[in-house]
Amino acid sequence: xxxxxxxxxxxxxxxxxxxxxxxxxxxxxxxxxxxxxxxxxxxxxxxxxxxxxxxxxxxxxxxxxxxxxxxxxxxxxxxxxxxxxxxxxxxxxxxxxxxxxxxxxxxxxxxxxxxxxxxxxxxxxxxxxxxxxxxxxxxxxxxxxxxxxxxxxxxxxxxxxxxxxxxxxxxxxxxxxxxxxxxxxxxxxxxxxxxxxxxxxxxxxxxxxxxxxxxxxxxxxxxxxxxxxxxxxxxxxxxxxxxxxxxxxxxxxxxxxxxxxxxxxxxxxxxxxxxxxxxxxxxxxxxxxxxxxxxxxxxxxxxxxxxxxxxxxxxxxxxxxxxxx
Amino acid sequence: xxxxxxxxxxxxxxxxxxxxxxxxxxxxxxxxxxxxxxxxxxxxxxxxxxxxxxxxxxxxxxxxxxxxxxxxxxxxxxxxxxxxxxxxxxxxxxxxxxxxxxxxxxxxxxxxxxxxxxxxxxxxxxxxxxxxxxxxxxxxxxxxxxxxxxxxxxxxxxxxxxxxxxxxxxxxxxxxxxxxxxxxxxxxxxxxxxxxxxxxxxxxxxxxxxxxxxxxxxxxxxxxxxxxxxxxxxxxxxxxxxxxxxxxxxxxxxxxxxxxxxxxxxxxxxxxxxxxxxxxxxxxxxxxxxxxxxxxxxxxxxxxxxxxxxxxxxxxxx
Numbered sequence: 086x087x088x089x090x091x092x093x094x095x096x097x098x099x100x101x102x103x104x105x106x107x108x109x110x111x112x113x114x115x116x117x118x119x120x121x122x123x124x125x126x127x128x129x130x131x132x133x134x135x136x137x138x139x140x141x142x143x144x145x146x147x148x149x150x151x152x153x154x155x156x157x158x159x160x161x162x163x164x165x166x167x168x169x170x171x172x173x174x175x176x177x178x179x180x181x182x183x184x185x186x187x188x189x190x191x192x193x194x195x196x197x198x199x200x201x202x203x204x205x206x207x208x209x210x211x212x213x214x215x216x217x218x219x220x221x222x223x224x225x226x227x228x229x230x231x232x233x234x235x236x237x238x239x240x241x242x243x244x245x246x247x248x249x250x251x252x253x254x255x256x257x258x259x260x261x262x263x264x265x266x267x268x269x270x271x272x273x274x275x276x277x278x279x280x281x282x283x284x285x286x287x288x289x290x291x292x293x294x295x296x297x298x299x300x301x302x303x304x305x306x307x308x309x310x311x312x313x314x315x316x317x318x319x320x321x322x323x324x325x326x327x328x329x330x331x332x333x334x335x336x337x338x339x340x341x342x343x344x345x346x347x348x349x350x351x352x353x354x355x356x357x358x359x360x361x362x363x364x365x366x367x368x369x370x371x372x373x374x375x376x377x378x379x380x381x382x383x384x385x386x387x388x389x390x391x392x393x394x395x396x397x398x399x400x401x402x403x404x405x406x407x408x409x410x
Numbered sequence: 411x412x413x414x415x416x417x418x419x420x421x422x423x424x425x426x427x428x429x430x431x432x433x434x435x436x437x438x439x440x441x442x443x444x445x446x447x448x449x450x451x452x453x454x455x456x457x458x459x460x461x462x463x464x465x466x467x468x469x470x471x472x473x474x475x476x477x478x479x480x481x482x483x484x485x486x487x488x489x490x491x492x493x494x495x496x497x498x499x500x501x502x503x504x505x506x507x508x509x510x511x512x513x514x515x516x517x518x519x520x521x522x523x524x525x526x527x528x529x530x531x532x533x534x535x536x537x538x539x540x541x542x543x544x545x546x547x548x549x550x551x552x553x554x555x556x557x558x559x560x561x562x563x564x565x566x567x568x569x570x571x572x573x574x575x576x577x578x579x580x581x582x583x584x585x586x587x588x589x590x591x592x593x594x595x596x597x598x599x600x601x602x603x604x605x606x607x608x609x610x611x612x613x614x615x616x617x618x619x620x621x622x623x624x625x626x627x628x629x630x631x632x633x634x635x636x637x638x639x640x641x642x643x644x645x646x647x648x649x650x651x652x653x654x655x656x657x658x659x660x661x662x663x664x665x666x667x668x669x670x671x672x673x674x675x676x677x678x679x680x681x682x683x684x685x686x687x688x689x690x691x692x693x694x695x696x697x698x699x700x701x702x703x704x705x706x707x708x709x710x711x712x713x714x715x716x717x718x719x720x721x722x723x724x725x726x727x728x
Contacts, residue, residue: 145474179507188506195473196506200497206466207498213467214474217426217452224470237493240463247458401508402542404566 086300093354093363094372096138096295100130100351101369102376103154106163109380110153110170110184114330118387119170121183122199126154128293128325131350132257133158135298136225139306143222145193145211147204149257150185151324152197155227159194161187163383173390180393181401193222201262202228202235205254209241212250212315223309225253230319231262233279234270242283245315252315253305254285257292263328264336280317292320293348325349411441411573413584414559415479419449422477425563426453428464429481429517438483439519439578465491465516469499469568472514477563485518485534485572499568500543511566515559521574521612521662522710528698531706533662535572535611536669539639545569546640547593550614552582554637557591565593574612596643598650602632605724606650608673609660610636613692613711617660620716629724639669647673648681655686658719660711665693687726690719 107125114123126133129151137158140146148155156166161177169176170184178188178197186197195211198204208226215222232238233256245252256276260267267274280287286308290301298320305316323345327334334342358364418425427442433456436443446454457464461482468480482488488495499512522531539546545567549555555573562569599614600621609617614635621631632650636643651657657677661670670691677689692711700706 176507178505178509181507182505186505188509190506190509196502198498200493203466203493203497206463206494207470207473209463210467210470210472210478211474212470214471214476217471218475237462237466240458240460241466243458244460244463244467248455401504403545404503404511 086296086303088296088361088363090363093358094368096134096299097351097354097358097364097369098372098376099134099158100295100354101372102163102379103130103133103157104351105376105380106157106166106383107153109384111326111330113384119184120172122150123184123330124151124328125324125326126151128345128349129257129259129322130154131295131298131354132255132292132320132322135295136255136302138299139302140225141222142193143220145195145208145222145224147195147208147211147224147226148197149201149204149227149229150197150199151229152187152227153184156187156189156194159189160192161189161194163379164386165189167383167387168390171387171390172392173387174393175386175390202232202237204228205232205237205241209245209250209252212245212252213248215251221310223251223253223306225255227255227257229262230256230258230260230267230276231265231270233276234262242280242285242315242317246283246285249312249314251309253309254280254315254317256317256319257322258319259322259324261328261337264332266336276319277317285315285317286313287317287319289319289321292322293350293353295350295354411555411559411578412443412445414556415442415445416448418479418560418563419445419453422563424475424477425479426455426476427479427481428455428457428468430457430459430483432456432481437481439575441578442481461487461490462494466494466498468514468516469494469502469512472512473510477513477515479515479517479563482516482518484530484575485520486530486532488518488534495544496541500541503567504543512568513563513566514568515562515571516568517571517573519575520572521576522694522699522706523576523612525701525703525706527701531699533612533694535639536661536663536672538570539642539669539672541640543568544640545593545638547571547638548611548636549573550577550611550635550637552580552584553588554591556584556588558593560590561593564590569593572611576612593638594641594643595638596634596636596646598632598646599635600631600633602630602654604630604654605656605658605720606632606634606647606654607658607660607716607720608634608636608647610639611662613660613662616711616713617716619713620720623713623717624720629720631720642673642676644676644680648677648684651677651681651684655684656723657685657689658716658723659689659691660716661691661693662711663693664696665691666696668693687723690723692716692719
């Protein structure tokens with residue numbers, strides 16, 4: 086694939102933006118500004134970045150509870166996401182969802198799901214409607230390798246293949262479902278082979294290489310748009326931080342974490358982009374500065390936001406304005 | 411039901427039916443017989459035995475401009491899809507801050523009485539009525555079976571319709587122009603002054619029969635068909651109670667934590683002083699529904715047990 090300076094800068098900017106946003110979120114969580122659960126995407130930025138670069142506004146995206154990076158890459162503003170985590174009414178889900186339930190209907194970003202595998206049937210149904218309505222968009226769903234153990238994964242793969250749906254299955258294999266390593270939960274850890282058993286074409290990709298991600302997704306998207314059915318991508322990746330802010334990481338060694346950190350997608354791409362002449366060191370500095378400013382504004386926006394009055398607690402349970410019991 | 415489905419499919423191209431054996435088999439209760447030939451495979455979709463994905467897919471399709479009718483063969487199998495129903499269908503609108511609606515209709519057969527034993531005889535209407543974010547319908551008459559479906563399809567929110575299997579063979583005449591009916595009101599099926607009998611679904615006809623037996627004893631019973639369990643029309647129930655001051659609730663769910671318990675609680679909260687006697691209820695006995703006919707019949711509400719409860723309440727505290 087041809088990478089030009091503009092694309093290189095875009096990709097790098099997006100990854101750095103996600104990284105700094107996540108770092109700031111961790112800081113704010115420790116300061117008590119963000120509550121509940123916080124699942125950081127640090128280390129996995131190349132995947133959301135590469136995927137969203139290849140999707141269009143006609144496509145729909147379903148994600149997991151570790152979805153800040155996906156939301157940012159899909160076009161939700163840092164302010165809307167931060168305000169959401171602050172529980173403010175200016176948040177993308179009006180403070181009703183929090184970190185795990187980021188939604189933006191205009192961006193066709195359908196959350197944010199806290200049930201592992203829970204978004205897969207939704208994505209399949211959305212794809213079914215796209216096909217029935219003769220629309221050109223596809224539906225994509227991110228899920229972790231842990232979701233492969235859930236029945237919903239198997240049911241969803243089977244139905245998507247059986248009905249030849251424009252469904253893109255995006256498995257982020259970061260090796261651990263919370264604290265359980267893949268080989269301790271799957272008798273067969275060859276994920277692409279599992280997809281093949283449903284007659285779903287698939288590929289395994291180095292998820293730490295944003296160009297490899299981009300290339301793989303473009304191939305998958307082309308396949309789906311040509312009407313040949315669903316596609317499965319496994320991204321081999323690693324989360325540099327714990328599962329969530331509560332996790333003492335007893336299940337993996339520090340040396341393992343360190344060795345994956347050597348493969349940081351941002352450092353790797355930055356180095357490559359400079360050596361290829363797509364960008365310079367000054368570009369990186371400029372990006373960092375822009376990102377720092379964007380995030381500072383996002384935090385200000387969240388801090389200045391308002392809390393929804395308790396009087397409207399029962400709003401949006403039903404589409405009518407008045408809740409009926 | 412078949413008529414209602416046909417009309418819906420004819421009226422709106424966004425409507426489609428999806429579920430196990432709805433197509434080639436003609437529907438497990440023959441409800442969808444002939445529809446596949448008439449509307450084709452795109453709109454009458456036989457699914458694999460995968461409740462979670464086909465209910466979830468119904469939600470996803472409803473999010474994307476379609477009006478799916480998902481048929482879960484019976485409420486007994488709906489447990490496999492409970493996560494999709496509760497954590498997605500009932501919850502997505504709220505979690506997103508109101509960004510979209512999910513106009514999904516799920517139809518399920520329900521009820522006991524045909525010796526199908528414990529795993530095929532549940533009545534979960536009351537259980538589902540516990541969940542904010544969905545609507546729960548329990549049609550018990552031909553007019554309601556036909557009329558509620560269209561209203562449910564036009565509702566922007568997820569609606570679950572429980573069809574008691576014993577009612578599928580009900581026969582009657584329907585006006586040619588019988589249209590959609592409301593889904594948020596109970597209806598007084600039989601007027602009376604001495605006591606209020608509140609029920610829904612499969613128990614309605616037994617309750618009416620009990621009311622007729624009471625009339626032979628000069629006791630005038632008012633029968634209320636709830637029709638919808640969520641939202642619950644307490645206004646109609648309380649208006650009746652204000653007149654009769656005595657109540658029996660007939661609910662095919664198991665007694666503990668049932669819909670009848672909810673109604674009793676609301677009567678306590680809102681109309682305690684209208685009661686001249688404690689409320690009686692006739693529910694299923696707390697046992698998994700047994701196979702042997704006499705045991706099954708003893709486990710579920712019957713005309714005799716409704717009658718007995720009614721007589722007890724009429725005779726108490728006189």
